[in-house]
Amino acid sequence: MPAIDIFAHSISFLKDHLWKTLHSRVCEVLETDIHYVITVPAIWDPKAKQFMRRAAYKAGIPNEQISFALEPEAASLWCQVETDDKLSRLSEPLTKYMVVDLGGGTADITVHQKMGDGSLKEIHKASGGAWGGNEVDKCYLQLLENIVQAEAMDKFKREEMSDYFDLLREFETKKRSITRDNEGKITIKLPQSLCRLAELDGIKMAAKIERLHDTTKYCWTGDKLRIEKVAAKALFTPPLEKLITHVKKMFEQPEIQDIEAILLVGGFSECDLVTETFEQSFPDKRLLIPKDAGLAVLKGAVRFGHHLYAFKTRIARFTIGAEKWRLFEESHDDPARKIIMSGQEYCTCIFKKIIEIGEEIPAAMTHVEKSHPACASQVQSDIVLFSSTNRHVTYTTDMGCQKLGTFTIDLPKSESISEKKYTICYFFGDTEIHVRVKMKKTNEEFEKWIDCFSTDD
Template identity: 80%
Template sequence: MAMAAEKSTCSRLLVAAIDFGTTYSGYAFSFRDKPNDIHTNPNWVAGSEKLVSLKCPSTVLLKPNKTFHSFGFEAENKYSDLAEDDEHHGWYLFRRFKLTLYETTNLKLDTPIEDISGKNMPAFDIFAHSISFLKNHLWKTLQSRVCGILETDIQYVITVPAIWDPRAKQFMRRAAYKAGIPNEQISFALEPEAASLWCQVETDDKLSSLSEPLTKYMVVDLGGGTADITVHQKMDDGSLKEIQKASGGAWGGNEVDKSYLQLLENIVQAEAMDKFKREEMTDYFDLLREFETKKRSITRDNEGKITFKLPQSLCKLAELDGVKMATKIERLHDKSKYRWTGDKLRIEKVAAKTLFAPPLEMLINHVKKMFEQPEIQNIDAILLVGGFSECDLVTEAFEQSFPDKRLLIPKEAGLAVLKGAVRFGHHLDAIKTRISRFTIGREIWPEFEKHHNPAKKIKVDEKERCKDIVKQMIKIGDEIPVNMTHEERLMPVSANQKASAIKLYSSTSRNVTYTTELGCQELGMLAIDLPQSRSISDKKITSYYYFGDTEIHVRVKIAKTNEEFEKWIDCF
């Protein structure tokens, strides 16, 4: 596969991708003349555990005055040092907060998130600090390697889950802008699409079948926070076509960590665990890092035991009630699977594997339901990517549940999204069609008719109109070419209007009539200043909507002046 022969379509000198994940974050870049020669960020070192990684924890530390201090391993280690000296009070430490953008129903710029001690800050500020750190770290790396480079030479690509709604994506765009990245230098790559694009050029014989024309395959992107699933088909011209709308849920590797922490809490009791998290921060982070490493060694083999070394500080807190650790473990309902030896918890492999059950059961059940749909029943390949996909138990679950499917896992599956995002930045037209995840329409107030809801009747300039009507533009499940435009000619309802406000709504139903229906919510607004004129005909505008890209954007043309401009729908 002649990777280096590909030519970039990017107009800037290089593409840099920022993979801002729930658990870990990183960046990578490549230059326009060698788009597939991708450089990942330097190794991050944890410090206490000497863990070396190509990504660092998505952890932000703020000073008591709410200004930025550090990110990643440095943030965790600094907070631990402060806690050791009881000087951490007033500082803010935020971990694993990306899920806020998926789990919050009515996301706003001032939506709060809690730090490790329960203090609130606007999520927007924490996301902006994170992107700013990664951008600045990247910039220092580039300056040390390339002479004469300018910040305007960089096209940034930020990865986002495909299951995010437009509001969450715009939240990220605004955070990136606040972090110092101009809007015209920002693109978004949907995470499973990025991974799929990278696997098209991976020099791995097992993956070569994905590059065959008209090949169809399911992409399952398993990160720390979410599982992101879609279905692609390789086209004759080398592009990819989405043939199943993205779906998924919060079924990532973090759920395994939660199960482990819950097990420890069952042993030592909640009060001791809470005190351990608050007062023994260094040991707490060491415990999490040790489990991160150890859980990768939990394989499908049922024989033997897995050993977890618990910090002495946790054991002491647990035994303050006079009950020894060995006795506490004896109280577990399935005590035969656990044993206490010195300062180590020994768990039968069969029991250790149950820690993976919650996310894997939900994930497998969801994929099974997807394969019940006629349009993808004949697909025989599943591409597993993302950090969680490197786990042997994930492989086992898919092999047992889908024995008639070919399971494909690239080398360094955890970097597939990051490297693919760089490739996407060089080939923004690599995805030809996408499937709409929502029904999207514009709010209109037409003249009132008999079939309209009487409760929606209002009067405007002595005319009876019906408010809250949704004029549908695309429906959920529609196939949308990337370059498709939806054109509309609009006329204000009144000659006195000085501005026009286009309100877009999204719905989880295929057919929607009113904006007030269940599952319908305001997506955002587009404000347009109209020409100063007493004639309503002078205020005609034409709008061109682009729904096939990773974000919704609109081009507007004023009829009287022929002035054209592009705008983003304002979701906030």
């Protein structure tokens, strides 16, 4: 099934659930009374956010009733009002802290500062990677595959799907009992169907485990796999190593060296091994973990819905520019980009920078441009934005520069260019890139969100 349908169904389920609850407890709530907040990792690109917007729209939520909260921001907002003694220091003016949101799929890291006026400021651009709790599950599945071999594992996933989900659920529970102490064993019951598929080659499970040449770490008793705590803890090493290496690298940067606190949120930060690893890796930083760390993002999202402008500044994650033409300059422009129109030579694919990576962008910042179509017969104008992780970009065809998305502007019917003039106001400081367009002729104003899917060419 297309992913969009799965996401739309999930959002629709949550929406229906909310309505059922509301109908049973409160009367007189209208569809339009509700503003929906969808949380997304801060490291998601505009295309992923647009995908969520489309899925929500498909689930029956109109565009103007949705906002996006960036997950570390939501968590940070929530921790501002937590009454816990340790956390209350986060709300002191000018406090700087790193927020590490550790979920299932992603680790999402940013640095925030509380400002004197009560607002929050992002002081380091969001970064992270796929180093969440799911990586531990992957390591566990890899261990099972080493025991039963790939063929049996593949067949198990395809043919015994409900047992496969049971196996994941069982591990989810067991995972929580893997703590920093090294004593004892973890016992995991494996589904009969998996053992049967594995033993089709005539080799019993016990013998298969012996083949791992690590009988001190793993053994088979009855229908259960027993793993020594030390070996179980090793399943957490790959994501945690990547995460710690990344955070250490961040602390090498001068602008965040003075940060004394790390706020850990997200379900995976409830894991004792994660806490231990952070304590050992950053002994000179204060580690703050709110109660119910796994719910901080959710609770913060509700607060965000009431304070959409709590974050006054964000840091640009890319250099962004619009694709333009300008007069061809014989001395240095590439002849391959030259085109001639009405006898005039132009250079195409010029990257006109609007935002530079690492730049502070006030949430209220707007970039206003007056524009018009190239010829009077045009019924639409396409504004194409490009992005790059390089600071300086000359042409949109430069290495590392890629199409970010398009704004298609419908122009009024007219034979004259001057009647098709418009003003476009970009908002880059919000959680999504959007524009407000005002047509000169009609004074009509409308809002557009960047369309990243038109770039699939």
